[in-house]
Amino acid sequence: MKNQLVAKILNNIADILELQEVPFKPQAYRKAALTIESLPEDVEKIYDQGKLEELPGVGEHLAKKIEEIILTGKLKYYETLKKEIKVDLEELNEIPFLGPKKIKVLYKQLGIKNVRDLEKAIRQQKLRKIAGFGEKTEQTLLEGIKLFRTKPKRFLYASAAAVVNEIKTEFKKYAFVQRVEIAGSFRRGKETVGDLDFLVVSSQPKKVMDLFTSFKDSKVLAKGSTKSSIRLANNMQIDLRVVNEKEFGSALQYFIGNKEHNVELRKFALKKGYTLSEYGLFDSKHKKWVAGRSEDEVYRKLGLKYIEPELRENTGEIEAALKNKLPKLITIKDVQGTFHNHSKWSDGNNSLLEMAQYAEEMKFKFISFNDHFGHMGITNPLTEKRLKGYLTEIDKVQKKVGLKVFSGVEVDILKDGSLPLSPQKLKELDVVVAAIHLSTRMNEKEMTARVCNALENYPVNILGHPTDRLLNERNGLALNLDQVFETARKNKVFLEINSSPNRLDLSGEQVKSALNLGCKFVIGTDAHDCSQLQFYPLAVNMARRGWTEKKDILNCWSLPKIEKALQK
Numbered sequence: 001m002k003n004q005l006v007a008k009i010l011n012n013i014a015d016i017l018e019l020q021e022v023p024f025k026p027q028a029y030r031k032a033a034l035t036i037e038s039l040p041e042d043v044e045k046i047y048d049q050g051k052l053e054e055l056p057g058v059g060e061h062l063a064k065k066i067e068e069i070i071l072t073g074k075l076k077y078y079e080t081l082k083k084e085i086k087v088d089l090e091e092l093n094e095i096p097f098l099g100p101k102k103i104k105v106l107y108k109q110l111g112i113k114n115v116r117d118l119e120k121a122i123r124q125q126k127l128r129k130i131a132g133f134g135e136k137t138e139q140t141l142l143e144g145i146k147l148f149r150t151k152p153k154r155f156l157y158a159s160a161a162a163v164v165n166e167i168k169t170e171f172k173k174y175a176f177v178q179r180v181e182i183a184g185s186f187r188r189g190k191e192t193v194g195d196l197d198f199l200v201v202s203s204q205p206k207k208v209m210d211l212f213t214s215f216k217d218s219k220v221l222a223k224g225s226t227k228s229s230i231r232l233a234n235n236m237q238i239d240l241r242v243v244n245e246k247e248f249g250s251a252l253q254y255f256i257g258n259k260e261h262n263v264e265l266r267k268f269a270l271k272k273g274y275t276l277s278e279y280g281l282f283d284s285k286h287k288k289w290v291a292g293r294s295e296d297e298v299y300r301k302l303g304l305k306y307i308e309p310e311l312r313e314n315t316g317e318i319e320a321a322l323k324n325k326l327p328k329l330i331t332i333k334d335v336q337g338t339f340h341n342h343s344k345w346s347d348g349n350n351s352l353l354e355m356a357q358y359a360e361e362m363k364f365k366f367i368s369f370n371d372h373f374g375h376m377g378i379t380n381p382l383t384e385k386r387l388k389g390y391l392t393e394i395d396k397v398q399k400k401v402g403l404k405v406f407s408g409v410e411v412d413i414l415k416d417g418s419l420p421l422s423p424q425k426l427k428e429l430d431v432v433v434a435a436i437h438l439s440t441r442m443n444e445k446e447m448t449a450r451v452c453n454a455l456e457n458y459p460v461n462i463l464g465h466p467t468d469r470l471l472n473e474r475n476g477l478a479l480n481l482d483q484v485f486e487t488a489r490k491n492k493v494f495l496e497i498n499s500s501p502n503r504l505d506l507s508g509e510q511v512k513s514a515l516n517l518g519c520k521f522v523i524g525t526d527a528h529d530c531s532q533l534q535f536y537p538l539a540v541n542m543a544r545r546g547w548t549e550k551k552d553i554l555n556c557w558s559l560p561k562i563e564k565a566l567q568k
């Protein structure tokens with residue numbers, strides 16, 4: 001499994017080329033890196049099938065480089081580039097708010113080569129003397145260094161998914177494996193996972209242990225008769241345990257967790273006269289086994305409805321199961337279309353037609369285009385002048401495809417909470433996504449007022465990536481979320497659940513609190529490329545973790561109902 005490695009090397013090359021001011025090439029490397037990082041399957045498999053060049057953003061040239069990484073684990077071109085520059089880009093890049101451009105300035109002006117140099121320079125108050133860096137930047141970077149040093153290593157769900165698929169596929173090839181299931185935080189659909197937990201049913205545990213511990217490119221951390229752990233090249237740890245069929249359900253229940261849910265469930269079992277462990281549900285008095293083959297059986301014997309893994313966070317799910325008040329969670333199949341997509345009209349990589357046709361192939365019933373409008377630090381935003389041409393092309397695309405095409409923009413919420421397009425002009429569009437992109441360092445009171453002002457005074461349909469968090473990189477904006485949710489509800493603004501693998505914004509927990517305040521949601525793919533339309537199941541995870549049903553998510557409604565709900 002070399003997806004992570006390939007993506008990392010390509011990304012690092014992009015950074016170096018950017019530092020060297022090479023035009024265009026960095027974007028090409030970055031695009032290919034993103035494609036490979038979020039691939040649902042093993043890049044080696046695609047290579048074996050000779051299909052590397054079919055991946056979006058991968059041409060002959062890049063395919064050769066990817067081949068070299070797959071075959072040797074390294075890339076000569078990258079090693080040469082690294083020697084050319086004297087800066088530890090990989091390390092400095094880990095610091096939030098630092099990108100290749102800033103790193104370059106710091107190197108040229110202050111000779112900063114690594115995080116240690118950076119910290120020293122900040123302590124000596126040297127950064128504030130450089131144009132574009134102030135006292136505030138020093139503070140921000142110092143916080144970033146702290147975060148970098150203490151950051152727990154968690155993996156994005158999307159990058160773990162490729163590993164999960166691969167292990168499942170591999171294990172299913174063998175007759176001595178009766179079942180293989182993923183448990184832990186991954187099974188609960190969490191946006192990041194600490195490690196992966198597998199459960200296997202087999203009557204030949206030794207064979208399973210041998211198979212697992214010889215998994216390619218991995219290091220064996222522990223090998224037992226029914227339990228082993230390995231570490232992959234990218235540092236991801238995988239635990240695997242073999243159980244027999246009779247205890248499979250109770251073991252799965254235990255390993256899906258989370259821990260707090262398990263603790264509560266055991267307490268609940270005790271009250272009912274049972275003892276629950278990973279080995280089964282037992283009658284407390286006679287120590288007799290009563291259930292454990294399936295999870296369903298365990299919950300049922302306890303007098304509870306089956307609880308979906310995404311709900312098992314000990315936030316009231318056991319009580320709801322007891323009272324038969326669990327939500328009927330939305331599923332991937334319920335999602336009829338997608339909002340918030342970009343094309344070449346702003347910073348996307350595909351044309352409107354290509355995106356719409358791809359969505360149609362995915363059996364979507366609608367797609368909403370929301371190219372960036374306004375100045376927001378991207379190269380090619382829509383302007384009032386270009387808006388007409390954009391809308392004309394959307395009309396043309398609508399005539400060529402069989403799914404509904406909504407017109408719209410993603411407009412930046414300015415510092416004062418105004419939008420750079422008048423309410424009248426916005427009303428001419430089907431779907432208005434408003435989001436914050438710039439001036440992100442405001443205090444909670446100002447930031448909350450900024451967002452609420454936009455929702456109250458403009459015909460906004462969707463609040464895009466409401467918290468603006470980036471997983472493993474930065475926390476969300478300073479916002480009083482309850483106040484934002486309340487304002488969204490009052491103004492009939494849908495809250496986005498953004499599907500980008502490193503956003504997943506809102507989170508499941510936030511969806512749940514917004515739902516309790518009566519809010520409604522949309523799933524937005526924020527696709528900048530056809531293939532990114534396939535990210536929507538990641539948002540479905542958040543929606544499920546947020547207890548939502550079909551009625552709560554606009555993407556699941558009928559087209560006439562959607563159109564009505566979008567009228568402003």
Ligand code: DGT
Nearest residue numbers: 184185193194195197254255256257258259262263
């Ligand atoms: P992660 O890996 O940090 O993303 O989170 P999990 O939930 O996958 O946690 P992990 O891998 O440490 O353990 C997997 C499951 O095993 C966990 O969700 C619940 C169960 N488990 C682990 N430790 C305990 C424990 O001390 N008590 C109980 N009742 N269950 C536990």
Ligand code: CA
Nearest residue numbers: 184185195196
């Ligand atoms: Ca885990």
Ligand code: CA
Nearest residue numbers: 195196197239
């Ligand atoms: Ca674990």
